[in-house]
Amino acid sequence: MIAGIGTFGDAFSFIVERRELLLEKTVEHLVLSGAALGVALVLAVPLGVWLGHRHRGSFIAINAANVGRALPSLAVIAIGLSVFGFGFTNVLVALVVLAVPPILTNAYVAVDEVEPDAVEAARGMGMTGGQVLRRVELPLALPLLFAGIRTASVYVVASATIAAIAGGGGLGEILFNQASYRTEGLVGAAIVVSLLAFTADAALGGLQRALTPRGLRRKVPAFEPDVVTRTGR
Amino acid sequence: MTNEPVIPEFGEASRCVAENRFFCADWVRDNWAGVLQPALVEHVKLTAIAVAAGFAIAFVAALVAHRFRLVEGPFAAFSAIVYTIPSIALFQLLVPVTGLSVLTVEIALVGYTLLILFRNVLEGLRSTPPEVLEAARGMGCTRRQTLWSVELPLALPAIVAGLRVATVSTIALATIAAFVIPEGLGRPIFVALRDYFKTEIVAAGLLAIALALVADALLVLAQRALTPWAHARRTA
Numbered sequence: 001m002i003a004g005i006g007t008f009g010d011a012f013s014f015i016v017e018r019r020e021l022l023l024e025k026t027v028e029h030l031v032l033s034g035a036a037l038g039v040a041l042v043l044a045v046p047l048g049v050w051l052g053h054r055h056r057g058s059f060i061a062i063n064a065a066n067v068g069r070a071l072p073s074l075a076v077i078a079i080g081l082s083v084f085g086f087g088f089t090n091v092l093v094a095l096v097v098l099a100v101p102p103i104l105t106n107a108y109v110a111v112d113e114v115e116p117d118a119v120e121a122a123r124g125m126g127m128t129g130g131q132v133l134r135r136v137e138l139p140l141a142l143p144l145l146f147a148g149i150r151t152a153s154v155y156v157v158a159s160a161t162i163a164a165i166a167g168g169g170g171l172g173e174i175l176f177n178q179a180s181y182r183t184e185g186l187v188g189a190a191i192v193v194s195l196l197a198f199t200a201d202a203a204l205g206g207l208q209r210a211l212t213p214r215g216l217r218r219k220v221p222a223f224e225p226d227v228v229t230r231t232g233r
Numbered sequence: 234m235t236n237e238p239v240i241p242e243f244g245e246a247s248r249c250v251a252e253n254r255f256f257c258a259d260w261v262r263d264n265w266a267g268v269l270q271p272a273l274v275e276h277v278k279l280t281a282i283a284v285a286a287g288f289a290i291a292f293v294a295a296l297v298a299h300r301f302r303l304v305e306g307p308f309a310a311f312s313a314i315v316y317t318i319p320s321i322a323l324f325q326l327l328v329p330v331t332g333l334s335v336l337t338v339e340i341a342l343v344g345y346t347l348l349i350l351f352r353n354v355l356e357g358l359r360s361t362p363p364e365v366l367e368a369a370r371g372m373g374c375t376r377r378q379t380l381w382s383v384e385l386p387l388a389l390p391a392i393v394a395g396l397r398v399a400t401v402s403t404i405a406l407a408t409i410a411a412f413v414i415p416e417g418l419g420r421p422i423f424v425a426l427r428d429y430f431k432t433e434i435v436a437a438g439l440l441a442i443a444l445a446l447v448a449d450a451l452l453v454l455a456q457r458a459l460t461p462w463a464h465a466r467r468t469a
Contacts, residue, residue: 008329069398070445071442074422074438187325187326191322191326194323197318201317
C-alpha cells in the first residue's frame, strides 16, 4: 500500500514534468475522438431520426445498441488493423463503428417515443411531415437523443486510448509504452485520461441541459449509459 | 515415435500463415486446443466472477437504497464515476495497489458492472404498480414478504436486462484485462499484435464477439423461462 502511494506521488510529478508531452497527446486524443464522433453523428443521427419519424425498422434500430455493446473495442480496432493497416484511418473507422450504435438507437427511440398526442395535434394544425419533425418531434426528442451522443462520447474517449496499439496516437501511446515511461508515466497518463473522460462527460451533460426545452428539464436523466431499461421491458 | 520433436510442425507454417493472409483456417484448427480454447475458458471465468460479484454488491446496494432513499445518491454517483474511467486507465491505476494480479482485473471489471446493475435492480423494484403493493398489504403481507414474493418477481425483467448489458460489456472489457494478466481472449490479440499476425487477431476478436452474442442470447432465454407471465401477456 505504501509503495502504491509512492507511485501516485511519482505519477503526479510525471504529470507536472512532462506536461508538454501530455498536452500534445491530449490534443491528439481529442482530435481523434472528435473526428470519430463527428462521422458517427453524420451517419447515425439522420438515419435514427428518420426511422423514428416513420416508426420503421425498430428491430434494427433497437438491436443496434445491443450488438454494438457486444463489440469489444480491442477486437474491433485489432480486426480493423488487419483490414486497413496501421494509422489514423483504421482507428477512425473502428471508433465510428463503436460510436454509431448508441447514437442510432437513442435517436430512433427518442423520436419514436414522442407523445403521439403531440404529433396528432401538430398534424391537426396543418403541419406537413417535415414541419412535424422539425418543430415538434425533434425538440421533444432532444434530451434522449443527446443522452445517446453523450454515451457514445464517453465510450469513444475511453476506446481512443486503445487506438494507440494501431498507431492512432493519443494518450494511449503513453499507457501502452511502459518501457519508455515506466510505472509513474503509466499511472500519470491514466490519471489524465480519467480526468479527460470526466470533463467530456460533464461538458456534454451541461450542453444536454442547455439544449433541453425548459419545460422538459426535470425529466433529463443524469447519466444514461444505455436505453435498455426503457426498451427492454 | 518418441524421437519426434516435442513441438510438432515447428517452422512448418502453411503458405497462408507465411503470407499473413487475413484469415487462415488451418492455423485456427492447429492452435484451437493450445491457444484459443484456453483463452476462451479463461475469458468466461473472468466474466462470470466479475458479473457474479458485481451483481451481489449491486443487488444488496439496490435493496438498501429501495428501503432507505438516502443511499441511492452516493452509490449511484460512485458507480457513475467508476463507469466513466477508461478501462486501461483503471487497470493501470489499480496496479500500484493490487499488482499485476487477477484481483486487479476483477476489481476493475466489477466496478464497471455496478452502475448498470444497481440502476436496473432499483428501477425494477420501483416499477411495481401502487395498486399491486396495496393489494399485497391488504392480504397482510409483511414488508419482507412483499419484497420477495411481489416486488422482486416483478422486477425480474429489468434485472435480467441489466445482467445482459453487464455481461456483454464485461466480456468486451475483459479482452483488455490481458494487458495486466496473461489471461482471456485479449492475450492472443496482444501476442499477435507484436508481430502483426492477422489470423490470430481476427480469430480471437471474432471469438470475443461471438461469446458476447451467445451470452446475450442465453440470458434472453433465461429471462423467458424465469418470467413466463411477461411472455404470456405479450402473446395474449
